Amino acid sequence: MVSFIRYVRNVRRIGIKQWWHQMQNIGDAKAGALVGIDQFGNKYYENLNPDDEIPGRHRWVDFAQHYNNATQVPAEWHSWLQHIRLLPPTEDKVMQNLSPHWKAPWVENLTGTRGAYRPYNTAAPKINAWEPKVTARV
Numbered sequence: 001m002v003s004f005i006r007y008v009r010n011v012r013r014i015g016i017k018q019w020w021h022q023m024q025n026i027g028d029a030k031a032g033a034l035v036g037i038d039q040f041g042n043k044y045y046e047n048l049n050p051d052d053e054i055p056g057r058h059r060w061v062d063f064a065q066h067y068n069n070a071t072q073v074p075a076e077w078h079s080w081l082q083h084i085r086l087l088p089p090t091e092d093k094v095m096q097n098l099s100p101h102w103k104a105p106w107v108e109n110l111t112g113t114r115g116a117y118r119p120y121n122t123a124a125p126k127i128n129a130w131e132p133k134v135t136a137r138v
Helices: 004-014 016-025 075-081 093-098
Strands: 033-037 043-046 059-062
Touching: 004 016, 016 059, 043 075, 059 075
Parallel strands: none
Antiparallel strands: 033 043, 043 059
């Protein structure tokens, strides 16, 4: 349950414009420090003050696109959001040196969009529809 005092305090910290943006996207007024931005423009925030945020909900992402989908978060940032890694990828030396040169660039899951993969069949159909043979009349 969000306390009213916390809510008003965060609105005063972030301002009306940012408050409206957060209410439209994440449904809560949150104030925190910007930790980093990924290659897609998603912004990652953290607030370690226990009076402001519930433990475990003190890291969040502000998506660059309004279509909020978890597949828009790259694996490096996902591990930081889910507390698998302590440091964000911008500060973690292991994560910065981990990516090999042959690794394919990350893309989001396009299922349900126009960019989704659609297979096609090249085999002949098993059932052929009947087509009448028309002969010329004499």
